[in-house]
Amino acid sequence: MATQGQVITCKAAVAWEPNKPLAIEDVQVAPPQAGEVRIQILFTALCHTDAYTWSGKDPEGLFPCILGHEAAGIVESVGEGVTEVHPGDHVIPCYQAECRECKFCKSGKTNLCGKVRAATGVGVMMNDRKSRFSINGTPIYHFMGTSTFSQYTVVHDVSVAKIDPIAPLEKVCLLGCGVPTGLGAVWNTAKVEPGSIVAIFGLGTVGLAVAEGAKSAGASRIIGIDIDSKKFDTAKNFGVTEFVNPKDHDKPIQQVIVDLTDGGVDYSFECIGNVSVMRSALECCHKGWGTSVIVGVAASGQEISTRPFQLVTGRVWKGTAFGGFKSRSHVPWLVDKYLKKEIKVDEYITHNLALAQINEAFHLMHEGGCFRCVLKMA
Ligand SMILES: NC(=O)C1=CN([C@@H]2O[C@H](COP(=O)(O)OP(=O)(O)OC[C@H]3O[C@@H](n4cnc5c(N)ncnc54)[C@H](O)[C@@H]3O)[C@@H](O)[C@H]2O)C=CC1
Numbered sequence: 426m427a428t429q430g431q432v433i434t435c436k437a438a439v440a441w442e443p444n445k446p447l448a449i450e451d452v453q454v455a456p457p458q459a460g461e462v463r464i465q466i467l468f469t470a471l472c473h474t475d476a477y478t479w480s481g482k483d484p485e486g487l488f489p490c491i492l493g494h495e496a497a498g499i500v501e502s503v504g505e506g507v508t509e510v511h512p513g514d515h516v517i518p519c520y521q522a523e524c525r526e527c528k529f530c531k532s533g534k535t536n537l538c539g540k541v542r543a544a545t546g547v548g549v550m551m552n553d554r555k556s557r558f559s560i561n562g563t564p565i566y567h568f569m570g571t572s573t574f575s576q577y578t579v580v581h582d583v584s585v586a587k588i589d590p591i592a593p594l595e596k597v598c599l600l601g602c603g604v605p606t607g608l609g610a611v612w613n614t615a616k617v618e619p620g621s622i623v624a625i626f627g628l629g630t631v632g633l634a635v636a637e638g639a640k641s642a643g644a645s646r647i648i649g650i651d652i653d654s655k656k657f658d659t660a661k662n663f664g665v666t667e668f669v670n671p672k673d674h675d676k677p678i679q680q681v682i683v684d685l686t687d688g689g690v691d692y693s694f695e696c697i698g699n700v701s702v703m704r705s706a707l708e709c710c711h712k713g714w715g716t717s718v719i720v721g722v723a724a725s726g727q728e729i730s731t732r733p734f735q736l737v738t739g740r741v742w743k744g745t746a747f748g749g750f751k752s753r754s755h756v757p758w759l760v761d762k763y764l765k766k767e768i769k770v771d772e773y774i775t776h777n778l779a780l781a782q783i784n785e786a787f788h789l790m791h792e793g794g795c796f797r798c799v800l801k802m803a
Pocket residue numbers: 472473474477602603606626627628629630631632650651652653656671696697698699702719720721722723745746747748796
C-alpha cells in the first residue's frame with residue numbers, strides 16, 4: 426500500500442484552546458509503531474463528552490488536541506506485532522480498550538482495561554509516550570485514545586473492534602459510544618428485570634438508548650425526565666411511557682417521582698452529568714432495593730452528595746463506563762444486532778454534515794432538535 430510506513434498529511438479539526446472554534450488543519454499523522462493501528466476515519470459523530478473536554482472542564486483535557494471518539498473507518502496500516510486487524514478491515518475505534526490480559530480484563534468484574542489507560546489519559550501513545558499527530562513539528566495531543574476528528578488516526582491495537590464489512594459505517598459509527606453506553610447501562614450495569622419501573626433523567630442520545638434498553642428488558646413503566654419538553658415526542662419512539670418536566674413542578678423532582686410510583690422506582694439513570702440531578706436520581710429510588718446508575722460525566726471539581734441514610738436504607742449507587750461493554754468483544758456483537766434490526770441506530774441520527782462544518786455541528790448539538798450529528802470525513 427502506497428501510504429504504509431509513510432507520514433500521512435490529512436485534514437483534522439484541531440482544538441488549540443478550550444472553547445476556541447476548532448480549526449481544520451493539515452495534520453501530519455506518523456505511521457503506527459509496534460502494537461498500533463492507523464485508521465482512515467470515514468465517519469465520526471459528536472458526543473457531549475467531546476464538548477465537555479473542549480469546554481476546559483475535563484481534568485484530563487490537554488490542548489492542542491484532536492477530539493472525537495464515536496467513529497468508524499478502515500484500517501490503513503498496522504505496526505509490528507499487530508495480528509488481529511489488517512489493512513482493509515472495517516473497524517470502530519474504542520476509547521475503552523480491551524487487552525484481555527490485564528488485571529481488569531481478567532477480573533471478570535469490569536469492562537475497564539488498564540493496559541493503555543495511563544497513556545490515553547495524557548494524550549500520547551504507550552510505546553514512546555509521544556503523539557503520532559503533529560503540525561509542522563508541533564505535537565498535537567491524542568484524546569481518549571481515539572482522536573476521530575481526523576481523516577487518519579493512530580490507536581492502540583487493544584482499542585480497535587473489527588466489524589462486519591457489510592455494516593454501513595455512516596450509521597454504525599454511533600456504536601463507538603452513546604448507544605452502547607445507554608443500552609449497556611441497563612443490560613450490564615443495572616441488569617433491569619421484566620416488570621421494573623425505570624426513571625431516566627436526560628433524554629439525549631444516551632437517555633434514549635437507556636429507554637430502548639429498558640423496553641427490551643421488559644420494564645413496565647419508563648419515566649423520562651427532561652427540562653426540554655420537545656424531547657418527549659422522540660422519546661416515545663424509544664420506549665418512554667411517561668414524561669415529567671421538573672419545571673412543571675414546585676416539589677423536588679425526586680418527590681414527584683416517588684409520588685408517581687408508590688414509593689420510588691426500581692432503577693434510575695442519570696444521563697446528563699449534573700451532580701444535583703444525580704442526587705435526585707438516587708433519592709427517587711425505592712427504599713430497600715432501588716438502584717441508581719450514574720452515566721453522565723460531571724465537570725472537574727463537581728462532587729455528589731446525599732444523606733448516607735439513603736444507602737443505609739438499601740438504595741444502591743452505581744456508575745457505568747461504555748455501558749459495561751467489553752469493547753473489542755461486544756462492539757462487533759452490537760453491530761450484528763443492528764444488522765439483524767434488533768437495536769436502533771439510524772433513529773438517533775438527526776443531522777449529517779462534513780468535517781469542515783464541525784463547529785456548526787457543535788452548535789447544533791446544543792440545540793434541542795439534535796441527537797447525533799454524523800460528519801463525513803472525506
Ligand atoms: N459514562 C459513559 O460511558 C458515557 C457518558 N456520557 C455522558 O452522558 C451524558 C449524556 O450524553 P448525551 O445524551 O449525548 O447528552 P445530551 O446533552 O444530548 O442529553 C442531555 C439531556 O439532558 C437534559 N437536561 C439537561 N439538564 C437537565 C436537568 N437539570 N434535568 C433534566 N434534564 C436535563 C437536556 O435537555 C438533554 O435532553 C453526558 O454527560 C455525556 O458526557 C456519554 C457517553 C458515554
